[in-house]
Amino acid sequence: MSFELFLRCLTGGLALTVVLLATPASAEEFEITIHHAELQEVKISPHVGDTISFVNHADIAHNLYLTYEDGQVETLDTQPPRTIKRTVLKQVGHVVVRCWIHPIIRMELDVVGK
Numbered sequence: 001m002s003f004e005l006f007l008r009c010l011t012g013g014l015a016l017t018v019v020l021l022a023t024p025a026s027a028e029e030f031e032i033t034i035h036h037a038e039l040q041e042v043k044i045s046p047h048v049g050d051t052i053s054f055v056n057h058a059d060i061a062h063n064l065y066l067t068y069e070d071g072q073v074e075t076l077d078t079q080p081p082r083t084i085k086r087t088v089l090k091q092v093g094h095v096v097v098r099c100w101i102h103p104i105i106r107m108e109l110d111v112v113g114k
């Protein structure tokens, strides 16, 4: 099973693509690609312990960060083009993914328990 999520930026044409990768282990991996694409929203419900990989296919650097429901922020640091940043989801609840450099980039997840 796989699906994609496109989040089109309102001004810049940047977008996030989410691909759920099937993995043999219990934990899943969601690949989120930053590129130019049309908006197509898909609801995903990753679990605590699942991995999200952010793949920068844009030709500019990003600096993504996750804000958990309790306010905890995880910054993934500067991400040059054609690089990947990974994080393991740590808490149940609502998570907002944004970019320090491009505030228009925004993606929301609801993380559920195992």
Ligand SMILES: [Cu+2]
Binding pocket: 061, 062, 063, 099, 100, 101, 102, 105
């Ligand atoms: Cu950015």
